[in-house]
Amino acid sequence: MLTVAEVTKSYGGKVLFDSVTTSFDPGKRYGLTGANGAGKSTFMKILAGELDPDTGSVNRPPxxxxxxLHQDHYKHEEDRILDVVIMGNARLWQAMQEKDKLLQIDDMTDAVGMKLGELEITIGEENGYEAEVEAEQLLEGLGIEKEFHDQPLQVLGGGMRLRVLLAQALFGRPDILLLDEPTNHLDIDSIRWLEDFLHNYQGVLVVISHDRHFLNEVCTHTADVDYENIFTYTGAYDDMLRQKIRYRISQEKQNATKQKKISELKEFIQRFGANAKKASQAQSRRRAIEKISLTDLKRSNIQRPFIRFEPKSTSGKLVLHLEHVGKSFEDEVVLSDINMTITRGSKIAVVGPNGIGKTTLLKCIAGVYEPDRGKVRLGHEVTVGYMPQDHEEGLGDTNKTAFEWLYQWDEKATVEEIRGLLGRMLFP
Incomplete structure (x- = not known):
């Protein structure tokens, strides 16, 4: 069990958690949810011992x-990929490293022999003789092909390196597993594999994810960050949301009923408070008002962004036509003879394994890349909006305010239009 006792944490005067007490039990899989900025990642760091709370404590069994799940994929650039995974069990890795050093000693003394025996016991306890087999299975499940396993981490791109770090976190079936956005950079097949893996995991799992389907598929419980506290619900994300909304509506109705009663009592007091014959009744109603307590309903994170795509002008029926489109990088052909016609109103998902060319296809359509062969034709009155995978690529100048940044894309937009859009996306 992982227990949290009276934890409080603030940043710059903003209270994230106020005397939070909760626990996470083995065999249960918790989704940690809440609005952006509510403190999910901060709480995860507190659970991991990477960040101290202002007050309170986090305890786990000795x-x-x-x-x-670590995100620093530059840390192990020169290490063999299999070794990076095995490092996930620090006790095992330390014993294996120490054993290798002792075996290099020419003068094998009794003390060295005794130490080697102790290390063999530790390695056996940690299932070290199956370590490479387990590491290979994790890597292959996450889409890292076997030909890379003995190579240094630096041969992989950033997204694939993060998969190796995910395998590192999963390695050795830890007692407590903390995963912050584990599905980032995973393709559909790898996500499904991870879901199956976590279904069979018997320890304490706490996971943050913006993938609602993933949370619904994996989690047995939901720990929701709201009202400067953490509330645990039985069930996955959708179950939590239904329970939370029902509770909020119930409390609002109770408050409305109580408020109506208070108004009725106040009206009686106002009408008859000066009437000597009804003075005792008025006093009785004053006492009744004092006994009625309204529930303090703070602002909740139930609010959701409101997104609606509204073209400024209606396009022709034919929106996009790709004719024999091809794209290569050096000697690698990424797209070959792509033909496609898209009509107005279509909603299309581009799927496929990592590296197959999905992003390249979108960049050709958006005009970021020029096809080597073929043509990309846009229909009448068609404009293209493009959100790149790398946010840095799309943001550009980050010294602007959110208002200024949006305004640069449409200088004809009114202040009301831009502020309305920001409000719908929950910008304060």
């Missing part, structure tokens, strides 16, 4: 092993 000798239990906690594993965290």
């Amino acid at each position: 000798r239990s092993r906690l594993s965290v």
Whole structure:
């Protein structure tokens, strides 16, 4: 069990958590949810021991092993990929490294022999003789082909390196597993594999994800960050949302009923408070008002962004036509003879394994890349909006305010239009 006792944390005067007490039990899989900025990642760091709370404590059983999904894929650039995964079990990795050093000693003394025996016991306890087999299975499940396993991490791109770090977190079946956005950079097949893996995991799992389907598929419980506290619900994300909305509506109705009663009592007091014959009744109603307590309903994170795509002008029926489109990078052919016609109103998902050319196709359509062969034709009155995978690529100058940044894309937009859009996306 992972227990949290009276944890409080603030940043710059903003209270994220106020005396939070909760627990996470083995065999249960918790989705940690909440609005952006509510403190999910901060709470995860507190659970991991990477960040101290202002007050309170986090406790876990002695000798239990906690594993965290790290995001620093530059740390192990020169290490063999299999070794990076095995490093997920620090006790095992340390024993294996120490054993290798001792075996290099020419003068094998009794003390060295005794130490080697102790290390062999540790390696056996941590299932070290199956370590490489387990690491290979994790890597292959996450889409890292076997030909890369003995190579240094630096041969992989950033997204694939993060998969290796995910395999590192999963390695050795830790007692407590903390995953912050594990599905980033995973393709559909790898996500499904991860879902199956976590279904069979028996320890404490706490996971943050913006993938609603993933949370619904994996989680047995939901720990929701709201009202400067954490509330645990039985069930996955959609179950939590239904329970939370029902509770909020119930409390609002109770408050409305109480408020109506208070108004009726106040009206009686106002009408008859000066009447000597009804003074005792008026006093009785004043006492009744004092006994009625309204529930303090703080602003909730139930609010959701409102997104609606409204073209400024109606396009022709034919929106996009790709004719024999091809694209290569050096000697690698990424797209070959792509033909496609898209009509107005279509909603299309581009799917496929990583590296197959999905992003290249979108960049050709958006005009970021010029096809080597073929043509991309836009229909009448068609404009293209493009959100790149790399946010830095799309943001450009980040010194602007959110208002200024949006305004640069449409200088004809009114202040009301831009502020309305920001409001719908929950910008304060």
